[in-house]
Amino acid sequence: MTEILKRGLKEKVYPGAVLLIAREEDIVFFHNMGNRTLSPRSLPMEKETIFDLASLTKPLATTLAAMKLVEENLLDLDEPISSLIDPFPWRDKGDITPRLLLNHSSGLPDWKPYYLEMRKLPIKERKPAVRRMIMEETLIEKPKTVSLYSDLGFMILEWIIEVITGKDLSSFLDNTFYKPLGLKHLYLDHINRDAVNEKELCAATEDCPWRKEIIQGHVHDENAYALGGYSGHAGLFGTAQDIFTLTTALVNIYHGDNSGLLKSKTVRTFLSRQGIIPGSTWALGWDTPSKNNSSSGNWFSSNSIGHTGFTGASIWIDLKKNITVIFLTNRIHPTRSNEKIKEFRPELHNLIMRKFGYGL
Numbered sequence: 001m002t003e004i005l006k007r008g009l010k011e012k013v014y015p016g017a018v019l020l021i022a023r024e025e026d027i028v029f030f031h032n033m034g035n036r037t038l039s040p041r042s043l044p045m046e047k048e049t050i051f052d053l054a055s056l057t058k059p060l061a062t063t064l065a066a067m068k069l070v071e072e073n074l075l076d077l078d079e080p081i082s083s084l085i086d087p088f089p090w091r092d093k094g095d096i097t098p099r100l101l102l103n104h105s106s107g108l109p110d111w112k113p114y115y116l117e118m119r120k121l122p123i124k125e126r127k128p129a130v131r132r133m134i135m136e137e138t139l140i141e142k143p144k145t146v147s148l149y150s151d152l153g154f155m156i157l158e159w160i161i162e163v164i165t166g167k168d169l170s171s172f173l174d175n176t177f178y179k180p181l182g183l184k185h186l187y188l189d190h191i192n193r194d195a196v197n198e199k200e201l202c203a204a205t206e207d208c209p210w211r212k213e214i215i216q217g218h219v220h221d222e223n224a225y226a227l228g229g230y231s232g233h234a235g236l237f238g239t240a241q242d243i244f245t246l247t248t249a250l251v252n253i254y255h256g257d258n259s260g261l262l263k264s265k266t267v268r269t270f271l272s273r274q275g276i277i278p279g280s281t282w283a284l285g286w287d288t289p290s291k292n293n294s295s296s297g298n299w300f301s302s303n304s305i306g307h308t309g310f311t312g313a314s315i316w317i318d319l320k321k322n323i324t325v326i327f328l329t330n331r332i333h334p335t336r337s338n339e340k341i342k343e344f345r346p347e348l349h350n351l352i353m354r355k356f357g358y359g360l
Contacts, residue, residue: 004351005033013340014312014329016045016203020240021352022324025248030240037204039214039334050185050202050237051328052220054309057236058154060246061173061188063102063270063285065161068176071266074164077102077284084160090135095143098160101153102284105276107139108152115226123192126227131159147280151223151233158232170230177261181245186238189219189229202237203330205311214334220311234310240326247317247324254319271305271319295342297349299359312341316349325352 005017016034020027030047037043053060069075075084077099082088084098100106114133118126134152141148158169165172170188178186199217207214211225219225221234229235253259254267270284281288286305289296295308296316300323306316312331317324327348331341353359 001029001352001355002031002033004348005031008329008344008348009034011340011344012338013344014331014338015333016049017312017327017329018045018047018049018051018240019328019348020244020324020326022244022248023356024322025252027244036202036330037200037214037216037333039204039207043200045203047241048185048201048239049328050239051313051330052189052203052205052215052309052311053236053238053243053313053328054221054234054311055151056238056243056307056309056313056315057188057230057232057234059285059305059307059315060186060238060243061169061230061236062154062157062161062232064177064246065165065169065172066098066102066157066285067262067266067270069161069164070269071263075160081156081160084163092139093135097143098157099274099284100143100276101150101157102270103147103274103276103280103282104149104153105144105147105274105280105282106150106153107141107143107146107148108134108150108156109137109140110149111151111223112137113222115222118223118226123228127159127231130155130223130227130231144276147277147282154232155223156232161232169232177246180261181249183238183242183245186236186242186246189224189235189237191218191225191229203328204333205330206332206336207334220332240328243315243326244324247315247326251317251319251322251324293346295345295349297346297353299350299353308345310336314345321356321358323353323356325349 018032021029032045032047034045036045036049082094096106114130202217204216205220219235224234273288281290300318301320303320304318308314312329314327
């Protein structure tokens with residue numbers, strides 16, 4: 001495994017990477033490679049490096065909160081969001097449900113550069129303003145007719161979670177999951193206060209043209225940054241070890257361990273492909289392998305879940321073969337134009353699965 005990581009470094013797929021591979025609860029490979037920063041000074045990558053996890057926020061934060069609310073009968077996956085948000089003047093959105101938002105089948109657009117307008121507003125006004133803007137967007141298609149990956153849907157889910165719990169998403173997750181599991185380095189960013197951990201412990205991301213600095217210790221995603229550090233779609237930071245602790249707990253519950261955090265029935269519902277849109281690979285908050293060109297490669301079983309993040313992070317878990325691969329990189333340091341990871345990642349996953357005796 002170290003050889004392919006070295007190759008990725010040599011081919012400039014990333015400045016640095018951390019790879020954790022596990023079989024059931026046993027970590028069989030855990031290695032760091034390269035640098036967590038190149039500029040303004042070079043710092044080595046460590047196993048304990050904290051990464052901006054980008055869209056891994058969706059399954060490891062927002063979806064997790066939704067699981068808990070469903071389990072406590074505070075959220076019905078099939079209840080129209082018009083009954084959850086009051087007032088609700090947006091008639092074309094009246095048929096959207098939490099299930100459709102989690103499954104990326106709501107018909108909402110994928111992304112909009114809201115940060116351009118949000119930067120002009122006082123910080124306290126930004127989330128209410130962006131939520132109105134999302135709800136005023138024209139749907140790409142009617143709900144349940146198209147599968148379109150959408151940051152906007154998860155930004156609305158954060159709103160719903162706040163309405164139900166009366167707490168911000170960060171506080172709810174800390175008290176319900178992260179602290180009970182002892183996760184000291186898994187947290188949502190807050191730009192209005194110093195980074196939870198020292199800036200230099202974090203992997204750097206982009207040399208941002210509008211923030212006029214190399215982003216390190218705070219969220220790269222522009223919309224999440226403008227909204228204070230996080231929203232339902234991005235803003236989670238963490239280490240490979242803390243991610244593994246969290247996902248191991250989820251996988252164990254999936255297989256029948258009623259630890260008290262969640263119930264098996266709940267986890268199984270969320271980790272199952274929904275079949276709402278023909279051909280869609282989405283479960284609830286998690287993706288599953290596609291037949292062709294999956295970032296998981298060719299040998300993860302159909303009973304697998306995963307997700308990727310724009311900054312270069314990914315996780316894939318084969319629930320049948322009990323294999324977990326957490327691959328964290330700073331591939332957008334110093335520029336997002338580096339997209340070599342799209343070809344490298346499935347090749348890495350194929351090599352890993354061959355090492356376990358699967359594939360050709």
